[in-house]
Amino acid sequence: MTTPSTPAPTLPRLAAPSGRRAPLLPALAQLILAELRRMARNPMFAVGTLGFPILWFALFGLPNVRETTDSGVNVGQYLIVSFGTYALLSLAMFSFGAAVAIERTGGWLRLLRASPLPAPLYFAAKILAALLFSALSLTLLYSFAHFAGGVTLPLGLALTILAKLLLGMVPLIALGLCIGFLVNPAAASVMANVLSVLVSFASGLFVPLNQLPDVVQRAAPYLPGYHLAQLGWSAVAHDTTHDLTHWLWLAGFTLVFGSVAVWAMKRDEARGQ
Amino acid sequence: MTHSSSATPPAVELVGVSKRFGPVEALRGLTLGIRAGELTALLGPNGAGKTTAISLMLGLARPTAGVVRVLGGDPAAGGGRTVIGSMPQESAIPQALTVREAVTLFARLYPAPLSVDTALELADLHSVARRRAGALSGGQARRLAFALAVVGNPQVLFLDEPTTGMDAGSRLAFWHAVDGLKREGRTILLTTHYLEEAERTADRVVVMNAGTLLADGTPASLRSGVAAGRVRFSSDLVLAELQALPGVDSAEVDGAGRATLRTREPEALLVALVQAGVSFRELEVSRASLEDAFLSLTAPDALKA
Numbered sequence A: 001m002t003t004p005s006t007p008a009p010t011l012p013r014l015a016a017p018s019g020r021r022a023p024l025l026p027a028l029a030q031l032i033l034a035e036l037r038r039m040a041r042n043p044m045f046a047v048g049t050l051g052f053p054i055l056w057f058a059l060f061g062l063p064n065v066r067e068t069t070d071s072g073v074n075v076g077q078y079l080i081v082s083f084g085t086y087a088l089l090s091l092a093m094f095s096f097g098a099a100v101a102i103e104r105t106g107g108w109l110r111l112l113r114a115s116p117l118p119a120p121l122y123f124a125a126k127i128l129a130a131l132l133f134s135a136l137s138l139t140l141l142y143s144f145a146h147f148a149g150g151v152t153l154p155l156g157l158a159l160t161i162l163a164k165l166l167l168g169m170v171p172l173i174a175l176g177l178c179i180g181f182l183v184n185p186a187a188a189s190v191m192a193n194v195l196s197v198l199v200s201f202a203s204g205l206f207v208p209l210n211q212l213p214d215v216v217q218r219a220a221p222y223l224p225g226y227h228l229a230q231l232g233w234s235a236v237a238h239d240t241t242h243d244l245t246h247w248l249w250l251a252g253f254t255l256v257f258g259s260v261a262v263w264a265m266k267r268d269e270a271r272g273q
Numbered sequence B: 001m002t003h004s005s006s007a008t009p010p011a012v013e014l015v016g017v018s019k020r021f022g023p024v025e026a027l028r029g030l031t032l033g034i035r036a037g038e039l040t041a042l043l044g045p046n047g048a049g050k051t052t053a054i055s056l057m058l059g060l061a062r063p064t065a066g067v068v069r070v071l072g073g074d075p076a077a078g079g080g081r082t083v084i085g086s087m088p089q090e091s092a093i094p095q096a097l098t099v100r101e102a103v104t105l106f107a108r109l110y111p112a113p114l115s116v117d118t119a120l121e122l123a124d125l126h127s128v129a130r131r132r133a134g135a136l137s138g139g140q141a142r143r144l145a146f147a148l149a150v151v152g153n154p155q156v157l158f159l160d161e162p163t164t165g166m167d168a169g170s171r172l173a174f175w176h177a178v179d180g181l182k183r184e185g186r187t188i189l190l191t192t193h194y195l196e197e198a199e200r201t202a203d204r205v206v207v208m209n210a211g212t213l214l215a216d217g218t219p220a221s222l223r224s225g226v227a228a229g230r231v232r233f234s235s236d237l238v239l240a241e242l243q244a245l246p247g248v249d250s251a252e253v254d255g256a257g258r259a260t261l262r263t264r265e266p267e268a269l270l271v272a273l274v275q276a277g278v279s280f281r282e283l284e285v286s287r288a289s290l291e292d293a294f295l296s297l298t299a300p301d302a303l304k305a
């Protein structure tokens, strides 16, 4: 411990305020790095978003990866999309639901608001970090399916699925933000858990939709997870006739969840303390 | 009041500011100017409105009525944030980052930050620089919050109860750092419940209670405002004789002849005692402290006066 008798470190002279801002890119890079560190260092989060999808694939997928569905789609590839979608869904719920709730109530968000950080940069960094982490999660799942199950996605198809799922993840991120700004951390964490499992189940990610009860089948088209998975499955099946409909649904969800999230954020901001 | 009508405008200005939270009136018509380059201590009992005043100055909340200006602008517009640092009352730190990572992150948000090592040194954090923020002790977390407040090399610093939870050594190091910051011409506003710290370091003390200003001046001027210089001794004098001594504001005496006198001029009182040839024992003289001033200002009956 330094004693007060040591001379204070030399401080640069005070510069006159110049209206200058910090360069954006280094700030963005640091924020993304901080997000990635947060995600990687939280064992529950890393296991939940990287480990569970692979575990589910191993338990439910490996026994029948070589089969083909009635419509001639390889089951292994189909399941990569299913569990990949599940991974992104839970990542969005936890990274934007639970984590934002903690940052908001713990005062970190308030401290950032008092700093010169432009608010959009905070969200941009969070979204970019989540996309990077999602890409990692999908890559691990692809690799596991390849090495442990012999299921190989041709490079072009692998990249198409990656791109579609990441882009289609936007409404899930918006939903996560709604949770993060509306409920307290304990409730947010429960909601993140429940939503990622329930939505996944009802979207046909764990059990194919046609084997689910009738009510669930009828409810599925109102869930963002369903449309996201459909976009991935359509790539696997090389049948993209309905893609536009699914994109439109996802855009609609983005609009709704996004508006609620912005409203909730403004409400939180107006509280001030 | 020592208002100088000098040309430099106040760094922070509150004019007739009120802030309401539902039924609670946290601030009532508060008018206050914080002069540039000074260390101002904002004092007041719990719930006085100190944190509320700071969040208005940071532009985090808007006043219900009145005007808040920081460096000549509206703080809520955010224009001045590159030259403002703040340390909230509750340490807000990113649990998953190490101390060094957190300070580095914050440095990147400012156009002309201090070096990370300088900030770590100012906050006496080098020994825990690699520790996760979530694993810090309460006092260490305060020091990290201080490092985050200064790393941007701000011109104006708002420190809300900075030393709460710090041990004696950390407090000394903290005040040492604050002295250095002040010498460089920074404007510092801090709140504290440690009045002896405010007395020692502040250029100016502002006392508030229930959302209004009670007193505003140098620590010395506030002390002299209360007749709380205290002289105690044992003698054979009776109450009437004690009250007749020069400069006595109030006098008490107990059954054993132990007298307690309050006076603004203890020296004159002692000279008079000696000249009168009174024999006295167990003499105790204590100066009015800022704490005495604070207590008499914020005592419930002082409000009516």
Ligand SMILES: Nc1ncnc2c1ncn2[C@@H]1O[C@H](COP(=O)(O)OP(=O)(O)OP(=O)(O)O)[C@@H](O)[C@H]1O
Pocket: A271, A273, B021, B022, B024, B025, B026, B044, B045, B046, B047, B048, B049, B050, B051, B052, B053, B089
């Ligand atoms: N968000 C809020 N909602 C409702 N009431 C609030 C809110 N923030 C503050 N208050 C009330 O406003 C008053 C002033 O609170 P403030 O936090 O400013 O006090 P303080 O002087 O900082 O006290 P302390 O020394 O305990 O930190 C208190 O009565 C408090 O209960």
Ligand SMILES: [Mg+2]
Pocket: B050, B051, B052, B089, B160
């Ligand atoms: Mg307070």
